[in-house]
Amino acid sequence: MERPEAYPITYGVLGLLAFMGPLSGYDLKHLFDSMLAPMWGAAHSQIYNELRRMRELDWVEMEREEQESRPDRKVYHITQKGQKALTAWQSQPPGVYQIRDELLLKVMFGAFASPDALAKNLRAGLVEHEQRLHQYRMNSLLIPAHRTTQGEAYQGRSHFQPYTEENADESDLFLNLIAHFAVALEQTYIKWLQEAIAIIEHQPTGEQEQS
Amino acid sequence: MERPEAYPITYGVLGLLAFMGPLSGYDLKHLFDSMLAPMWGAAHSQIYNELRRMRELDWVEMEREEQESRPDRKVYHITQKGQKALTAWQSQPPGVYQIRDELLLKVMFGAFASPDALAKNLRAGLVEHEQRLHQYRMNSLLIPAHRTTQGEAYQGRSHFQPYTEENADESDLFLNLIAHFAVALEQTYIKWLQEAIAIIEHQPTGEQEQS
């Protein structure tokens, strides 16, 4: 059995290049942290790896933008081969669905924590997820601003379209769907955290007062 | 900087041993797939690795249960050192929170999919998450049945208690909290999928009829 030539993270980078136009590794890292935060994370080192991988596959091409007093920007754009790969991926059934949540793990084994420690962790989680919710709401307001008009070089494929004004409505549809999901998820999480905190803090499991 | 001696997955195994009593690697794999499914997954090979790691740390001990015509069961139990480590972990701020969801990634870049392909993937996701919801509801009904009475050998620590009849109420509290979270999450996801499917399928993005 052969290993696949690409992984979800690969298509994350490829999709951003298709969707947002020519981008540098640095740009891509920022887009991962904002747009793809609800579904896939990536260190910058990994993004550079994926870019190298995709160049070897001829899914992307690179052009050097020279700059003074800064490292040159290496700007990547998707090729027709890359566009085909992206569409082909869309026809495969989705694989990975996984959650890794150390906070939930600690709640699960909350019987082995002091109530104080558990409550503290829950409250920190609440703050974190409230920030996340806030971010996602900000992002979804910014959606119409994310727009590239430089998508001239590589259009023409049947289903294939970069994000431009002509198809802004259609593209916004997916962006809005994702934003809606992210907000709904955080709301659910936050509501649960609040309930959990209320329960844990009103548990008389030790009666240890502390000024 | 030193690498940590243990990771969330390690505490997942340790917590199950503390909570459910002496268990084999095989038992642990099944408990991961049922109880810990909403927060952390593990292949069986990894569980065996963690057991070896924890034996080296003296967090667990092993006893061989001989069997005829089957491989011997190797049954692990937590030590006092392991109990201390578990409680100490509960006082650390939680680290990992990450979601990896290839379906969401495909929706995000849905502009590069045929509407048929996208709808198919969404419908498959709906089925999957409905099954998940059903499982979690089943599990939470089974909670009072998950009970070990063999936790005699290693009690006595201050906060430390295995899951027995005496503290069933307190332990059930955490189990119920997690079950409640898992159900709420799946409900949110399912509701979103239904909305997304409705939107995608009523999109006239090609008008390609197909009998």
Next chain:
DNA sequence: TATATCATGTAATCGGTTACATGATTAA
């Protein structure tokens, strides 16, 4: 007859994280 369950492990690989490395500009 074939699949599922019980039961434990090793080997190979690689995705993903953390740390290392560099260095100018700009804002607090």
Next chain:
DNA sequence: TTAATCATGTAACCGATTACATGATATA
């Protein structure tokens, strides 16, 4: 003066996945 931003990469490590390996019993 310190920190953040811009900008790109390499090196080391390891957690996690997939495949390999074995073999009896029970169920469909």
